[in-house]
Amino acid sequence: MPEEQNGQAPQGPPAESVEGQKGESDVPRIGVFVCHCGTNIGGYVDVPTVVEYVKTIPNVVHAEHNRYTCADDGLRAIKDGIENYKLNRVVVASCTPRTHAPLFQSVCESAGLNKYLFTFVNIREHCSWVHMNDKEAATAKAKDLIRAGVARAGLLQPQKEQRIPVIPVAVIIGGGISGMTAALSLANQGFPVHLVEKEAELGGFIRNLSNLWMESGDPKTSVEPTIKKVLEHPKITTHLGSTVKLVDGHIGSFRITVDKGGKDEVVEAGVIIVAIGAEEFIPESMYGYEQFDNVVTLAELEILTKTDAFPKNLKDVAFIQCVGARGQVQSYCSRICCNVALKNAIYLSDRINEALIKKGAEAAKDALQAQEGQGAHPSVRIDVSKETVADELIKRRRSRRDRDKATEPGAPPSAPSADQRANITIFNRTVNAYGVHHEVYYNRAREKRIKFVKYDLENPPRVTSEEGRLVVHYYQQSLGEWRALKVDMVILATPLVAAGSTEQISKVLKVPRGRDGFFLEAHVKLRPVEFATEGIYLCGTCRAPADITESVLQANAAASRAAIPLKRGYVQVEALTSNVDAEKCVGCGTCECVCPYGAIEVKQTPQGFKAQVNVAACKGCGCCASVCPQRAIFMTHYSDQQILSEALAALMDTCQGVSQ
């Protein structure tokens, strides 16, 4: 607690007398910087008029507008303003303090102004963007909001922040690829890590995968070494079959109760990384799932591939993309399914063709011996007769291409004919094979004659069964008619959805979830791997669907963010705490009974029972102050007077303080 607070009357006398006490030097000299934010504010609020108005508000000695206050020249303007006009309070009217307050506060500090003398006024999210059709009203509102901010600024006091030590230990929740990567990163930097995994073994979702990537095939070669490294690392303690039951504390010192199969273990740590992953969406009663055999999801296909448990005589395969995603059940694009489908389609195509060629060769041999040729494959029954014309063309073209390819190593010895090769169709709404690598695989899939058929939400494909075979009925958009395709297997690409434990973890950690159930980061672009709550980070698919590359990137990012407080050894806590006026306090204990952190306690003192605040534990919610029967509690930075002055100034065209 800074010394000057103790000397100040907790209820806060009217502004005039504070000035009187503090002497002339503390008469507010307020500078206001109004941001155009390009046209984001400037297009809907008449910024120059606002600035002219702001200049007339008492205590404002300087007001200006900037194209982008957060850009270099805007920040320099603040710095120069503080110097040239001897500003002792700064107000920035621009976007939201939730993203940009730290930036402006640090500029104030670099110019020698305590960061608690800075006030943020939101005229973008709360004004220009929500009144886009009424410039006059938006301008009037911006004036009101800035006037309120100026009223608050005039009452602010400099504060000193407390430093609290950080326990140099990390807890990582989730032992999938993200959690393991983050754990290894931190452990290799020398920090002890506790890795909590609910399953009996590490690996998470990718344990199910058959191959991670086209050529780098077997997960055994890439994931299992990671698991081994984690298990053998001297700095990593792995808690398998464990869940996080309770978390209390704050950045620097969390107490995490881990439920280890019914037995509780308490771990103390400075930071927490959440990497609990995601689950696949189960397309219950969609596209014949669970109704017909051989209708599987992409993740199930991976398991079939891994265990080599495909239906026999597989030849015709249909993928249906975006099952339950992008407007069906879930609203979002799961981002990875197009690429996973491409990977599997190419794999299936190769595998089926190989088998068919082998079988064809055997059949030819048999036929030669028996003088009687049989069909290459009993289930070859593409009854779309129109395709024969196309096949003729394809044959002609292929013969040309095969000539070119004949010298290529690894090219098939002889091109299989149409009825001897895999027939794979991907029904899609668009193929999002984004980026450098995926486009290559899309092209490869095209070369392998995997067909891409578009569908839209109005006419999605239907899956039925006829004579023991699956039939995909689809609306052929270019022909404008419904067609039918008989297949041996239907693979449904379903999105990743938030894991079932997301809700519980979000409650335990008190971190938010977005509309789709995934965790919500502090800022989607600027702070993507951390929560708004300090000391808690996130990575991988619990944040949003991501592939392995992205999960590993995020895990390393989260680990490096988490390493900052661990390495520094302390964190500075915001000086938003409650303070008790011992003279007014009667020791009734109402504050003690409402404080969720046990940060205020009634203790015996020479003056009788008095409430006392533990500043390190106090979070500054202000509950104690607003229920104190004696009104003896004063909140730093959010005093009654500061709140009320701001509110009343917003309502009235005046900047007078509150008189009670």
Place this chain on the structure above:
Amino acid sequence: MSEGFQPRILAFLCNWCSYAGADLCGVSRYQYPPTIRIVRVMCSTRLDPVHLLEVIRAGADGVLVGGCHPGDCHYISGNYYTENKVHATQRLLERAGLERKRLRLEWVSASEGERFSKVVTEFTNEVTALGPNPVSKSEEIQAALQAAIDAASSQRLRTLVGREYMITEVADVYGKKMPKEAIELAIDQAAEDEFYRNRIIRRILTEPKSVKQIAQEIKVPSDKVLQYIISLRGENRIGDAGHAGMSPLYIALQAGGE
């Protein structure tokens, strides 16, 4: 009410949910009427009934309090206290002759941008239907609001409201939970008593008056005024100030609820 009346609404939003919800509303460009002025607090529980009443007294046509959904409070339980405080404030508003609907509590999460715009639009319509806050035109309501603020500052009401959550949801000092209805009744009674006690005190700050005079002025039966006078006199908050004819006169010794 009158055509073209645009209410002035003050919105107190908590930093973690409602303020972020209002941010998301802006980012998503959901439009709403330009009637609200937002003041950010770290938690909705920071709001004291006194703040809310002061803002109404200053002429706000409506006050919106936005917090995290129950169970989602960034400060664990702050919003439960907010709820109790808002309800108590609404009782006092009604006592002061204003509509309780002028004060509205809404839970808006950080992901409910669209909902925020709906809440503001709906509340704006509701306040527009109620018409302008009559406080600036009525000295009577100003006096009544002053008494409501005094009541909200009173030790009795603050203790009850402050401990309501603990007593009803967790346990009292005897380890028992009190039924919600019982404490609501007690709070209602306290709000009524404290309101009238302060009404009386404010009437006799400078000029001594008799029970009958006070009863006429604040439109409360004389016997009730007498009861309050006796209790206030016992607490040494009012004193005797001679007689007017046969009627004793009283004068306040101390203003306000503390």
